[in-house]
Amino acid sequence: MAVRRALNDVTGAYAIGVLWKGDPSRIVGAKCESPLWWVWARGLLLRIRHPAILSYTRNVLFLNDREMVVLTREGVEITTLAGEPCSARSRR
Numbered sequence: 001m002a003v004r005r006a007l008n009d010v011t012g013a014y015a016i017g018v019l020w021k022g023d024p025s026r027i028v029g030a031k032c033e034s035p036l037w038w039v040w041a042r043g044l045l046l047r048i049r050h051p052a053i054l055s056y057t058r059n060v061l062f063l064n065d066r067e068m069v070v071l072t073r074e075g076v077e078i079t080t081l082a083g084e085p086c087s088a089r090s091r092r
Contacts (some may be wrong), residue, residue, distance in 0.1 A: 003028045004068060007081055030068035030081065 003018050013033035020026065029036055063069060063078070067086055070077045078086040 001028070001070075003030065004079075004081055004083060007032075007068070025073050027071040028068060029063070029071070030066075031063050032065045036063055 015034035015036035
């Protein structure tokens, strides 16, 4: 995946969400030393700061540093930037 390859060369803090017009039903998010969570309320939403969204939902997934999430209509996949699967850490 292009996002994974690109982020392996990035140093420093980042939180990124990527949407590609070739597949608009897929959202990729990744973080390192910056906040990034995904929440679900009336569909999927990728959010960098979460306090404001908590008035709408308590369904929040917290990513660890150097992890990425791929959100699709079919589900959610969480991996390390190396491509290894991660277990979900959710707060409901």
